[in-house]
Amino acid sequence: xxxxxxxxxxxxxxxxxxxxxxxxxxxxxxxxxxxxxxxxxxxxxxxxxxxxxxxxxxxxxxxxxxxxxxxxxxxxxxxxxxxxxxxxxxxxxxxxxxxxxxxxxxxxxxxxxxxxxxxxxxxxxxxxxxxxxxxxxxxxxxxxxxxxxxxxxxxxxxxxxxxxxxxxxxxxxxxxxxxxxxxxxxxxxxxxxxxxxxxxxxxxxxxxxxxxxxxxxxxxxxxxxx
Numbered sequence: 001x002x003x004x005x006x007x008x009x010x011x012x013x014x015x016x017x018x019x020x021x022x023x024x025x026x027x028x029x030x031x032x033x034x035x036x037x038x039x040x041x042x043x044x045x046x047x048x049x050x051x052x053x054x055x056x057x058x059x060x061x062x063x064x065x066x067x068x069x070x071x072x073x074x075x076x077x078x079x080x081x082x083x084x085x086x087x088x089x090x091x092x093x094x095x096x097x098x099x100x101x102x103x104x105x106x107x108x109x110x111x112x113x114x115x116x117x118x119x120x121x122x123x124x125x126x127x128x129x130x131x132x133x134x135x136x137x138x139x140x141x142x143x144x145x146x147x148x149x150x151x152x153x154x155x156x157x158x159x160x161x162x163x164x165x166x167x168x169x170x171x172x173x174x175x176x177x178x179x180x181x182x183x184x185x186x187x188x189x190x191x192x193x194x195x196x197x198x199x200x201x202x203x204x205x206x207x208x209x210x211x212x213x214x215x216x217x218x219x220x221x222x223x224x225x226x
Contacts, residue, residue, distance in 0.1 A: 010160035014077040017163035024216040077161030087130035
């Protein structure tokens with residue numbers, strides 16, 4: 001068996017464990033990707049109108065592409081890799097918010113400044129935690145690889161993804177960032193699509209996505225439980 005074949009086999013096993021632990025997980029992913037696809041369909045024929053859009057559209061495209069990769073990594077329980085890309089999503093979102101002040105953005109780009117997490121509400125806390133994972137800043141990060149105890153009492157590190165409850169935590173942050181992006185995209189479409197109304201998107205969020213999330217046990221959705 002090659003390493004690639006072993007990886008595929010382990011991914012299949014991890015996917016089964018993910019679906020057992022979070023039965024609504026794959027459905028939530030499908031719903032998010034449906035929204036992103038509909039967004040893409042609405043925006044793909046839009047002409048780039050000005051300097052702000054020249055920055056925003058590539059950020060939107062990158063966010064959508066990365067989102068799909070994160071979904072796959074979470075489904076296969078590859079947590080460190082997923083968390084690292086969720087960190088990238090926060091950076092994209094912060095950079096997108098910076099386009100609200102083009103003069104400030106141009107200075108940041110000229111001086112090679114990273115996106116300001118202060119642009120995202122409570123973004124600094126999430127970004128700090130995700131950065132620790134991405135940089136292996138603390139030994140605790142290694143536990144995300146999931147250690148398994150052997151019969152002789154020793155522990156081995158899993159080379160490939162294995163489900164544990166930390167997957168649900170990363171999934172919750174992933175959904176949090178998606179929902180922030182969702183809000184930005186409603187405003188973006190209102191500004192650029194003449195016939196756009198956010199009624200259908202809000203109805204989807206309130207009547208489909210949030211109820212499904214409440215069934216999932218993912219902590220992010222607790223804010224909607226009352």
